[in-house]
Every structure is written in structure tokens, then in C-alpha cells.
Amino acid sequence: MEDQDDNDQIEKEVKEALQMDDRASAAAKIQQYLERDKNVSLNIAVTGESGSGKSTFVNAIRGVHVDDKGAAPTGCVETTMEATPYLHPNYPNVTVWDLPGIGTMKFPADKYLEKVDFEKFDFFIIISADRFTEYDVMLVKEIQRMKKKFYFVRSKIDDNIRNEKRKKAFDKEKTLTKIRDKCIKGLQEQGFESPEAQVFLVSSFDLHLYDFPLLEDTLERELPEHKRDVFMLAMPNSSLEMISKKKKAFQAKIKHFATLSASSVSELAEDAQRVLSKALSLNDAE
Structure with missing residues (x-):
């Protein structure tokens, strides 16, 4: 209004x-x-276990390469030591936050929520490169308590497809369905069951493939009206x-x-x- x-x-x-x-x-x-959209802030939180591809995803949705100035550092070990803001290169009112991996020695699960100021984020993207864990479910329950939106992203799908292609009976759609079902089953085994829960399969190196367009559509639909255009403009x-x-x-x-x-x-x-x-x-x- x-x-x-x-x-x-x-x-x-x-x-x-x-x-x-x-x-x-x-x-x-x-x-x-x-130009009014430039004054509307949008804070996106990207979280998940260490090694899940969080930083790569942060760079991808900002349209930034890993070797560009201002890119989030990536690596095979945990590189994010604190909640780190990364401004969008063209829309500084949009900030993508790379949150520390939960469950590491530096950020044990029982202390994680104390160290990260969850209230300031508009929505949360929870990344996993394999299956979602009890730590992810714990985070989701806290996010739900705050009545905020969250989205499960299964990363590194390009790696899975490349490996499966070596099999004689390779079927791309069956492979994707198997990965998605495994993620949902894993969430259910950890005590999280919700008819609204959806897992988006994403390759941070090829955003146009798999479920990233569907994730964009979902976010656009569920964001408050005054933040939709801001989100759309900022997306690659x-x-x-x-x-x-x-x-x-x-x-x-x-x-x-x-x-x-x-x-x-x-x-x-x-x-x-x-x-x-x-x-x-x-x-x-x-």
C-alpha cells in the first residue's frame, strides 16, 4: 500500500x-x-556446511568471477571465518552475505546462531554439495521461528552429471530426480517434513541450467512487492x-x-x- x-x-x-x-x-x-529501486535494500544470506560451494554461489549470483576484484574467496577448505558481506557490483543496495560453515571447529552448531545476526536477512539460501544434515535442519527451524523464507540448494550438479555420464545407462532426467529425491529423503530423516519444502539443483558455473531459473521465479514470487524489481535487476x-x-x-x-x-x-x-x-x-x- x-x-x-x-x-x-x-x-x-x-x-x-x-x-x-x-x-x-x-x-x-x-x-x-x-531509479527508486536503488534505495531499496536487499540482504541475501547464503549458508551451509564448509565445502558446499557457498562462496562460489555468492560470486555466481552477483555475476562475479572468482578472480575478479571483490570476489568471495573459494577453496576446498573453509574460507569464510565470519559473516562476510559482498555488495553487488552494479547495485550496491543489494548485499549477498557469505555465512561461515556450520559445524566446523570454529563455528560449532550450538554456538552458530549466537554468532550470526539472522534478523537482518531478507531470505536464506542453504547450500549442500551432497545431502542436508541435522545442522541444516537446525538452522531452518530457527529461520522458521523468525518467520522468514529459506530455500534449499543442492550445488555442484555439474560434477554429478559429469560423473554419471560415464555410465552406459546414463539418463540426465533420472539422475536429477534421484539427486533431488535423495536430498528430500535426507531432510525427512533429520526430522524436517514440509509440503512446501523444495530442493533446487544448481550449477554455479552454468546458472541457466537445471533449477536456477526456477529458483529465480520462486524468489521473485515470494519476495515483498517493493523488493521484487530490486532482486530482478540484481540477478545475472x-x-x-x-x-x-x-x-x-x-x-x-x-x-x-x-x-x-x-x-x-x-x-x-x-x-x-x-x-x-x-x-x-x-x-x-x-
Whole structure:
């Protein structure tokens, strides 16, 4: 409701400027509306056991390579010693947090929740490279207690597929189903049963494959309305569908204001094209 009130106020101010034939002010107001998402913060927590591929996933959803400046360090041993924020390279209001692996000597399970400030995160992505454990379930129960969203991600699917391809009877879909079922069974064995629980199979090196597009759709659908556009803009252009969604989101904004007055169309089109070009070019997937 608050978002709609803000929209109505900006629209009112644009109309008033146009009635005064002050096209510069109208264009400025429209630009303010287009760039308003920059002021909305989004904090994404990525957690899981050490060695699960957390840091690689953090880099992937920010569109950053491991050797880029500002990338989260990766390795075969636990490299995250504290909750570490990584700003999105193009949208600094979006922060992806690489949380320490639970169950290590430095972060035993019974002390983990004391060391990580869970309240500040918008949602949690729980990573596993094999099966989810009692520690993961413990975290989920705490997240549920805070009434926040969480998502299970089974990582390193590319490794599994590569290994299974060596078998004569390899079937990609059957392999993926087997991995997903194993993860769900593991959660059930740890005492976690929920009809809403879903495990997304992901390769951080090939986000367009497997379940990452489905994860994006789910997050977009379940995020509060005022954070959806922010999330969409920050996600890498991992598929034509995501690029199309970004374009449609901008076109909806443009259409809304372009109907106010023909005199604003030129300024609006110019501003919109600049913002849209930035969103679609600076964050391209390789």
C-alpha cells in the first residue's frame, strides 16, 4: 500500500509539472521513479556446511568471477571465518552475505546462531554439495521461528552429471530426480517434513541450467512487492527469460508515465533507455 501511495504522489507531481509546462521537472520526477529501486535494500544470506560451494554461489549470483576484484574467496577448505558481506557490483543496495560453515571447529552448531545476526536477512539460501544434515535442519527451524523464507540448494550438479555420464545407462532426467529425491529423503530423516519444502539443483558455473531459473521465479514470487524489481535487476542475465522479465518491468514503468502527456514522452524515453541499457549490459552473464 505504501508503494502505491508513493507512486500516486510521484504521478501527481509529474502531472503538476506538465500542467505548468515544466517538462524538465517532469522528466526529473520520472527519473526519480525509475531509479527508486536503488534505495531499496536487499540482504541475501547464503549458508551451509564448509565445502558446499557457498562462496562460489555468492560470486555466481552477483555475476562475479572468482578472480575478479571483490570476489568471495573459494577453496576446498573453509574460507569464510565470519559473516562476510559482498555488495553487488552494479547495485550496491543489494548485499549477498557469505555465512561461515556450520559445524566446523570454529563455528560449532550450538554456538552458530549466537554468532550470526539472522534478523537482518531478507531470505536464506542453504547450500549442500551432497545431502542436508541435522545442522541444516537446525538452522531452518530457527529461520522458521523468525518467520522468514529459506530455500534449499543442492550445488555442484555439474560434477554429478559429469560423473554419471560415464555410465552406459546414463539418463540426465533420472539422475536429477534421484539427486533431488535423495536430498528430500535426507531432510525427512533429520526430522524436517514440509509440503512446501523444495530442493533446487544448481550449477554455479552454468546458472541457466537445471533449477536456477526456477529458483529465480520462486524468489521473485515470494519476495515483498517493493523488493521484487530490486532482486530482478540484481540477478545475472543467466537466461533469455530473465532478460525479458527485466525489459517488461521497465516497459511497465514507461507505459505508466507515457500516458500522462505526449510532451513527456521524449524525456521519458531517453531516461528509460539509459537505465534499461545499464541494467541489461552491466550485468550480463558470460
